[in-house]
Amino acid sequence: xxxxxxxxxxxxxxxxxxxxxxxxxxxxxxxxxxxxxxxxxxxxxxxxxxxxxxxxxxxxxxxxxxxxxxxxxxxxxxxxxxxxxxxxxxxxxxxxxxxxxxxxxxxxxxxxxxxxxxxxxxxxxxxxxxxxxxxxxxxxxxxxxxxxxxxxxxxxxxxxxxxxxxxxxxxxxxxxxxxxxxx
Amino acid sequence: xxxxxxxxxxxxxxxxxxxxxxxxxxxxxxxxxxxxxxxxxxxxxxxxxxxxxxxxxxxxxxxxxxxxxxxxxxxxxxxxxxxxxxxxxxxxxxxxxxxxxxxxxxxxxxxxxxxxxxxxxxxxxxxxxxxxxxxxxxxxxxxxxxxxxxxxxxxxxxxxxxxxxxxxxxxxxxxxxxxxxxxxxxxxxxxxxxxxxxxxxxxxxxxxxxxxxxxxxxxxxxxxxxxxxxxxxxxxxxxxxxxxxxxxxxxxxxxxxxxxxxxxxxxxxxxxxxxxxxxxxxxxxxxxxxxxxxxxxxxxxxxxxxxxxxxxxxxxxxxxxxxxxxxxxxxxxxxxxxxxxxx
Numbered sequence: 001x002x003x004x005x006x007x008x009x010x011x012x013x014x015x016x017x018x019x020x021x022x023x024x025x026x027x028x029x030x031x032x033x034x035x036x037x038x039x040x041x042x043x044x045x046x047x048x049x050x051x052x053x054x055x056x057x058x059x060x061x062x063x064x065x066x067x068x069x070x071x072x073x074x075x076x077x078x079x080x081x082x083x084x085x086x087x088x089x090x091x092x093x094x095x096x097x098x099x100x101x102x103x104x105x106x107x108x109x110x111x112x113x114x115x116x117x118x119x120x121x122x123x124x125x126x127x128x129x130x131x132x133x134x135x136x137x138x139x140x141x142x143x144x145x146x147x148x149x150x151x152x153x154x155x156x157x158x159x160x161x162x163x164x165x166x167x168x169x170x171x172x173x174x175x176x177x178x179x180x181x182x183x
Numbered sequence: 184x185x186x187x188x189x190x191x192x193x194x195x196x197x198x199x200x201x202x203x204x205x206x207x208x209x210x211x212x213x214x215x216x217x218x219x220x221x222x223x224x225x226x227x228x229x230x231x232x233x234x235x236x237x238x239x240x241x242x243x244x245x246x247x248x249x250x251x252x253x254x255x256x257x258x259x260x261x262x263x264x265x266x267x268x269x270x271x272x273x274x275x276x277x278x279x280x281x282x283x284x285x286x287x288x289x290x291x292x293x294x295x296x297x298x299x300x301x302x303x304x305x306x307x308x309x310x311x312x313x314x315x316x317x318x319x320x321x322x323x324x325x326x327x328x329x330x331x332x333x334x335x336x337x338x339x340x341x342x343x344x345x346x347x348x349x350x351x352x353x354x355x356x357x358x359x360x361x362x363x364x365x366x367x368x369x370x371x372x373x374x375x376x377x378x379x380x381x382x383x384x385x386x387x388x389x390x391x392x393x394x395x396x397x398x399x400x401x402x403x404x405x406x407x408x409x410x411x412x413x414x415x416x417x418x419x420x421x422x423x424x425x426x427x428x429x430x431x432x433x434x435x436x437x438x439x440x441x442x443x444x445x446x447x448x449x450x451x452x453x454x455x456x457x458x459x460x461x462x463x464x465x466x467x468x469x470x471x472x473x474x475x476x477x478x479x480x481x482x483x484x485x486x487x488x489x490x491x492x493x494x495x496x497x498x499x500x501x502x503x504x505x506x507x508x509x510x511x512x513x514x515x516x517x518x519x520x521x522x523x524x525x526x
Binding site: 020023024026027028030031032033034035036037039 | 217219220221222223224225485486488489490
């Protein structure tokens with residue numbers, strides 16, 4: 001058995017008054033200090049590193065939809081949030097790269113778990129998880145993101161890998177294709 | 184009792200109640216601000232500039248909330264309890280001198296509604312009614328947490344009323360009058376009583392904390408144990424009445440402390456050390472009084488967000504075993520000093 005010796009308190013310690021004053025000084029000191037509140041809708045929190053936000057579809061630097069409707073993302077998606085409706089593309093169209101593209105591409109943001117498997121599996125680097133984290137809407141329908149919305153969110157992806165060359169001659173203002181680095 | 188006196192009194196009552204309720208509403212905002220700042224947060228800043236319209240939003244919210252009366256309550260007492268809490272707090276404002284005088288033309292209007300010659304006794308008589316509101320609320324709610332809160336508050340408020348009453352006796356021994364106006368006049372001529380009666384001031388203030396159910400003595404409404412205590416079953420404006428009553432009581436204790444120990448409207452230099460001779464100075468006196476009250480309110484809030492709650496036995500021990508002997512000793516010592524050295 002261990003006997004714990006109680007500390008002998010001095011007279012002032014027994015009155016608690018110095019401790020109370022010390023505590024009050026501490027709280028007073030905090031009044032002018034820097035505040036940690038983040039005023040959320042105006043001030044967004046910093047997002048670090050490989051933050052995974054909402055999945056989006058991107059275009060290549062020539063403004064062509066990169067997705068070729070292979071549906072790998074649809075198959076890999078754990079919560080089955082993605083639905084791709086594949087379609088064909090007229091080969092004469094200026095923005096055509098391959099013969100397939102999605103007629104519609106639907107991501108159910110109410111089901112998406114932001115796992116990033118779709119980005120990982122995409123052979124065309126067409127789907128990216130961007131940094132939008134605040135996905136909200138008033139109706140369920142608003143949170144079914146269709147192809148135009150996904151392309152708008154995604155924008156243009158400035159990648160170094162140009163898988164699909166220009167059809168015919170490149171437009172005069174087209175950026176030059178970078179040299180492939182040999183491994 | 185002529186018509187003019189009646190009219191001026193009614194005007195003064197309207198002014199005092201209006202100003203008090205505004206201050207009370209803004210004390211709630213101040214409380215939220217100070218609490219936030221002490222915790223390194225920003226506090227309310229969304230409604231109006233700097234959040235200054237927050238009390239208005241809070242009030243509107245209370246008005247539009249559903250007013251629920253549970254089926255198991257005693258309806259009459261349930262209804263009357265919030266009023267009994269609110270009214271005594273406002274009543275005791277009648278005898279507190281807000282300033283010296285307001286000279287308007289030839290008339291010298293005293294800046295107090297009624298300068299009773301038994302001022303402080305009136306305050307104690309009225310403020311001890313406040314406990315009925317809480318006890319009735321706890322009892323009529325007919326459920327366990329409000330009941331426990333009511334029991335605690337009756338024990339606490341009755342115990343600390345003794346300390347409160349005894350602690351101010353030396354003040355009146357020294358001044359030689361019970362009228363609050365004369366107490367302030369004495370302090371304007373001599374020094375503030377906090378310097379001659381520091382122990383009385385300290386005990387009065389701590390008992391005031393206990394009387395107003397403020398932390399560290401907020402056992403009647405201890406959120407963690409009693410789910411809000413006596414006002415658990417209340418909602419909407421009835422709850423708001425308790426809320427306002429509590430803050431109004433805080434204002435009254437602050438005003439009393441300022442009047443009794445901090446010199447009321449006076450400051451130790453001209454023109455604040457003698458009754459006003461012009462309207463501007465009279466209003467400045469009221470300003471000084473309100474500034475002091477504001478400091479006291481800040482102290483109340485400051486203490487609340489610093490100290491943890493007392494245990495119930497500690498609370499009782501502090502009241503009965505420490506403060507009551509100390510106040511009696513203080514009365515005795517003051518008597519000895521007065522007899523030996525005279526006035």
